[in-house]
Structure formats: structure tokens, C-alpha cells
Amino acid sequence: MITRQEDFSKWYLDTIQQADLMDYSPVRGSMIFKPDGYEMWEHIQTAFDKRFKEEGVRNAYFPMLIPEHFFAKEADHIEGFSPELPFVTEAGGEKLEEKLALRPTSETMIGDAYSRWIQSYRDLPLMLNQWANVFRWEKRTLPFLRTSEFLWQEGHTAHADAEEAKERTMRMLEIYKEVVEDVLAVPVFSGEKTPSERFAGAENTYSIEAMVQDGRAIQAGTSHFMGTRFAEAFDITYLNQDNEHVYAYTTSWGVSTRLIGTLIMMHGDDQGLIIPPAVAPRQVVLMPVGPWKKNPEILEKLKELQHQLHEAGIRTVLDDSDQSPGFKFNEWEMRGVPLRIEFGPRDLENGTVVLKARDVEDKHFVEIDQLVSAVEEELNAMQARLFERAKKMNEQHVYTNIDTLDELKEHIEEKRAAGERAGWVLAGWDGTEESEAKIQEETGFTTRHIPFEGMVEPKEKCIVTGKPAKYTVWIARAY
């Protein structure tokens, strides 16, 4: 297998195929989520869904097909999405009177519904979420990270006033950060997107962004404050307590199956996948070793151990195939199973098993009668280790002392020549679109976002023009 160092993109594509997470489909840019890939999504869904419900958000389901004229109601929205829309133009053997778009987001459909459902201040806040498939006809695609069809959740809320809507926007970003860090073990950076990177139609867009192992950025989740722009476009008004018709303030926020791609690029190594225990389809693989076939007690005992782990809510697989231990070790490492339990004749005698975590070299013995608690402990420890390792890697690849575009180009060139990652650079920015565009044209780096106050030491001068910096931004190559 190719190493990450040799070719990170190829390593990624090889890894996800060999770990059996996905397959390509006959339709350009779409993919099949195979069970191991899909199950990670199920665990991610469960973690988010629980927290959404605790916040008082309820799930609903809105139609996939959206009349073309809906998009025209919000000018930025149609400009942002129309190049990416697939359209149904015929159905049931007849040409349709109006083309129907496959939703790129349900913003417009939900805006239309909210305009009917919201009449009085008593109807607010209205907070709904939807788990759904969405479409964006992308030219360049990459499994999990950018596909024509993907799975996501989209939350849409409406509020009586701006303050409450802004709080909701920020609260959902916090929840995203919490789940991505705690469950996916992926540390993220929070901040506000620059105007050019805002969601089409939003007043403010906030994002969490992850830095993966090749030093590039992945936008892992976004939360948008819409102000009254969608309310005005879709006539979402309500009668307030003073008996006046006024516009509601709305928000929306989403994370998608690109989180799967993110965690793979964050944690994998040259042996293949490393899956954080919290989202691993199988948390433990048990296997007999040594001349185990001579004594049926070994396999019996292993089955008993598997049962004990299962009863404790731990996801396991028992590999009693005829392959050699080396082959099996390799197979399950490639698939990223967090823990391996080896059990052979000597272990049977000693009342122990060998425990090995996927992310460290160390193997150690564990008393059989303490296996469940040892496994639970080790899974927790590994989850924490992966996060800490990722965090350390991130810290080692942020650069805060680059002040000019020439320095940036030099930095990128040096790193490239050394076969190292250029990472993320903290840059002063004068706030103009011209400067932002110039960074991208000349370096391939894009502005990721403006970190929240207090998170970084502000830069004084714009990296492009040398003028006083209006903002300090993270810039990096992005997926």
C-alpha cells in the first residue's frame, strides 16, 4: 500500500476501498455507502440527534423536489446554487410544466412552509431538523468529501428576534464542535466565514474546520444566521405582542457525510484506517492464535468472552477463519478496528488474553475476569489518545509568523520541496475581496474563517497589501 507521505490522495482512495467503506456507482460523482461506511454515519447521527432533541429541536421531513421558481425568490441563493442543480423535467411519461430541482438544501421549501406555519409570536421559536439526501452536481468529486449526492442533516429555526436567532446559530456551532471533538476525536477550529465564503443568502456563516494529516482544511460543519433575508423572500411574518406584522429571524445549520472523510483523513496511518472507538462499526476483534484448533476450549472461551463484551454494549467481531494470524492482524488493522484480543493455548492456561490497541505498538496481558472493564478502559483511552494526537499534529502545523505573500509562497515551496505539509497560516487581511482572491490565485490557499475573538493573536498588517489588517484569518488549502 502507498504511504500517506508518498501520495496522500491516493492513500485516501486506497484506504477507503480496502477497508470496504464504499464503492463507486455507475452514475458520475455518486457513491455507495457500504455497511462499514454507513454504520459510521449511523453512530454520528445518533450522537447529533440526541443533542438536537435535548435542545428542543424536532425532526421533520420535507419533499425532495423543489419548483424552480422557489430558488429565484432569494437572489444570492439562486446565484449560489443554480450552477449545481439537477432537474427533473419529465415524470410519469409526461413533460412537466415546471422543472423540479433535486434539493441542494431545503432552505426554500422550508421557508415556504414556515410562511404558512408561523402566524403569531406563540408559534416561535420553531426549530426543526431533517436528515436527508441532497444533491450538488459537482465537477470534481471525492468519495465522502464531495459527491453529487450526499447525506446530511439540515436544521432550520425561526425566532422572534435577532438576538435569540444569533444565540441559536452559535449554540449549534458549539454542539457541532462538541460532537466532532468528543465522538469523532477530530479537533476543530471555530470562526466566522468571510463574506465571499458565506452560505448563499446568509448574513453570517460560522464554521468548524478540521486540519487533516496532509495539512489541508476540511469545512466540517456550518451554522448560518439569516437575519430576515429568507423571511423577506418567503414572507415569514408573525403578529407580535404589539399586534404588528413583523419578519421572523431565521437560522440554518448542517453537517454531512463528509465527516466520515474527515475522520479518515485525520486518523488513518500507513496500515490503513484508524477509527475512533465511538464510531467504529466493530470496536474489538477477537481472534484465536497459536495451535488453537487442537483445543476446542479456546474457541469456546473466545465466544464466551465475545458474549460478555456484547452484553456490555461493546461491538465485536470474532475472526475464526483459517487465515494466518499475520494475515488477520493486517486485515483488521486495515479496517481500523480499535482493539484486538488474541487468545491462544498459553492464554487459556494462564487465564489471560493479549490486548492490542490499533494506534500503539504496545501489547499487554489482561486477566480474563477483568476483560470487560479493561476493554472499556482501553477504548476510552484510545478515544482520548486519538484526539490528543490530532490536536498535537494540528499545533505543529499552524504558522503564525508569515507576514507577506512572498513569505507565504516561500513557505509553501520549502515545505513542498521537503515533502512536508504547508499547514495553516494565520494571516492579516485588509477585508477586501481583491486581497482574498489574490491569496488564492497566487498560493492556492483560501481563507478558512476568522477565528473568534481571543482565540489567536491578531495580525497587524494585511498579508497581501501590507495595509492595516481589518481581520485575522486562517488560510490554508482546503478540500
Add this chain to the structure above:
Amino acid sequence: MITRQEDFSKWYLDTIQQADLMDYSPVRGSMIFKPDGYEMWEHIQTAFDKRFKEEGVRNAYFPMLIPEHFFAKEADHIEGFSPELPFVTEAGGEKLEEKLALRPTSETMIGDAYSRWIQSYRDLPLMLNQWANVFRWEKRTLPFLRTSEFLWQEGHTAHADAEEAKERTMRMLEIYKEVVEDVLAVPVFSGEKTPSERFAGAENTYSIEAMVQDGRAIQAGTSHFMGTRFAEAFDITYLNQDNEHVYAYTTSWGVSTRLIGTLIMMHGDDQGLIIPPAVAPRQVVLMPVGPWKKNPEILEKLKELQHQLHEAGIRTVLDDSDQSPGFKFNEWEMRGVPLRIEFGPRDLENGTVVLKARDVEDKHFVEIDQLVSAVEEELNAMQARLFERAKKMNEQHVYTNIDTLDELKEHIEEKRAAGERAGWVLAGWDGTEESEAKIQEETGFTTRHIPFEGMVEPKEKCIVTGKPAKYTVWIARAY
């Protein structure tokens, strides 16, 4: 509100709107699942998903868009589905080279994938399930029961031999029956579909069918044995233990959001919805009664009780609005909440609450300190009562002594004149398509299915021709 007796269809449409389960969408034939409607689907999903996983079925996700030529691979399949397909013909501003259908089922897409994934007998059985939205461009639509887009699960399995595939087909039908009866409290009839009602491309189709309150039938779930027909169409072959390339045997099976419509039509009454506790978004509504505002302890105590119920995993809502008790009773009855808890000044004094189940007139007092167990008991009792009541209603509306088409017409006419339901009729059938078509033309009844052996007393003569009956079938008007 209109009664079921006056106009069952209108009662149904009024009930689902007033209970806030759905809304119409601007696209013909599609609907919005509002939170209370969608949450029932979530509980249904949870019940099925757990059982599928216990069977060793894993979830996956396949692309929505299917190339047109895939449908042509299985002759019956394209004939069955092509009149109902919507097509994407343009995307990203360009006309597509090949039209892409919105999946009516993923049979073909999954057949194509299985042909790549299945190579050896070691790859079998392969058992996957998908939760997804599907499209069938229906001419006449009815919310939850027949819409252009709906939500469902589709399981697809491949096996080394016919016997195992048949067992799987029947096992999934059993699971369907179990969940629909135990969780939705809807009794169902099991049997095999006649050839004309088979799934497009199946060798055998089995169904569970429910008889709802107007006596009509709803096909509530189907399970198909495909034989090797899809394997031949999509080249799903494997190397068996004798080193021969042979075709796999496949099955598929599905239930959909029409289950929501089914349970509503089964349990509702003239006050509105009645939701079985197991799928109710809110299982208990608590409300203060009497001059409760004068003593803040009443509301405090109610909140404490709500908390206790919540801790016990019971879904509750507390209605402390200013509306009159009569208004609130009516509101929550309309929404079908299983239990109501009333609590006023006298209750505070006596240490009791009043408990009222949605489906019976009786109210009774419960000691406050036994509330949680009393509620749990009452929820279970109500779940059982709803099932028994439905079962009794079904038994009263099956007719087994109708032997000719004239008798059937007379029966239908008599019932119609009396404002009663024609119900289901057990009929002898000579097995010809002509006779089957004639029943429908002359009575509007269709064959529901052939009950499994031993479930009914076989009829001797065909209801149409008087010839010896080859099969005994249930016939009824169906949704």
C-alpha cells in the same frame, strides 16, 4: 368535525391535518411530514431496525439516481415501473447523455452492486437494508398512503440456494407482522399475492394486509422471493464449493410510511387520532385543572411528576396554557395522546391524580407516589386494548359464506344501503386472470392475497365461474 360514518375519507384527511401530522407541498402528490407525523416514523424505524440488525442484516446507502438502461435489464421490472418514473434530464446547466430515474426501488442499483460484490460462496448470504426516500409518480394520491415521494426501508438479500432465500423471505414477513401487531397495534393477515399482484420481477410476493375501519384493505408490507431472475438480469453469480459459477437467489422486502396512514385509519375515532402508546410522540399529557393558578404548588408538583415520568423513559407534555380544561381535553384528544393526567387543588390535598386513557370513557384516581408504575401499566394496557379492539373489529367484518358474484354484489349493495362496511370476503378462485379481473370490474374488490395453509377454511368453488377453486383468496376494496 365530520364522523367516520359520514365520510371516512374526509374524516381521515381532516384528522391528519387537525392533529398536525402533515402539510401539503407545492409539488403535486408530495407531502411534508410534520414533527408529530415524522416522529411516529422514527419510532417505527427504531422497532424495525433493531430487529433487522438482530437478524444479521446491515444498513447501507445506495445512490438515488439510476441510469434508465438499468430498468430494461429485467423485462417485468421495467414494465411495472416505467409508467411511474420521474427522470432527471439536465444537471449543472447541461443536458445529460442518459436520463436518470429517481429510484422507485433500488432493486436494479443493488443488483448491479451485488454482481460486483458477490464472487464466491464465502460472500453469501449478503443481507443489506436501506432507509431511503423513493418516488412513484402516482396519479391519485392520499397523504401517507400514496404519495409521489415516500419514505421506506428496502431489504435486499442474496443467498447460495433457493431454500435459504425462501426462508429469509418468510422470516422477514414474520418480522413485519410482529412489529406491526406489537408496536402499531394493527392486526394483519398474511398470505401470498396472486401472480397479477406480484412485485415486478418477483417469483413470489407475500404480504401482510390490514383491514382498517371502513373495511378496506391496506397492503402494509411485502416480502419477495426473486428466485434467480434478478441474478440472471444483473449477472449475480458466485463460485460454489464445487468450483462452478452459479446464480445467487435473491429476496427483497419493504415497509413504508404508509404504515402511519394505516395506524391512523385503524385506531382513530370521531374525536380524532388515537395513537398506540408505543409510537406516540407524546404518551402522556399532564394538565392542571380547577382554580390551579391560585396555588403555585399545583404547577410545581405537576412539573415534578413530569420529571419522574421523563426519567422513566415516558414521553410527556405539560399543558399549562390559559385555555379552558374542555378546550385542552379536546385538543389533546384530537392529537391522539394516549393518557391524560389531571391535577387540581383537591388532588394536591388528597395526594392523587386523575388518569384518563384516550380510548375509554373511564377516569380513575391514582396515588401520586405510584404514578410512574400506574402510567406504565396503563400504557401497556391501552396498547393491548387497541390491538384487541382492532382484531375484534376485523373478525366482525370478514365474510366467508359468499359463493357467487351475484351474492357478492348483493352483499356490497346491502352494506352500502345500511351505511355499513362491506369488509373482506373469502372467495374461491379458479386461478385465472380472467376471473380475477372480473371480480374487480364488477365489484371494485381486488384479490388481497392467498392466506397461508391452515389459516382459513378453503372454498370449494370459484366465486366467478363456479368451477373448482384452485385457491382461496381474500378479496376486498383496497387503498
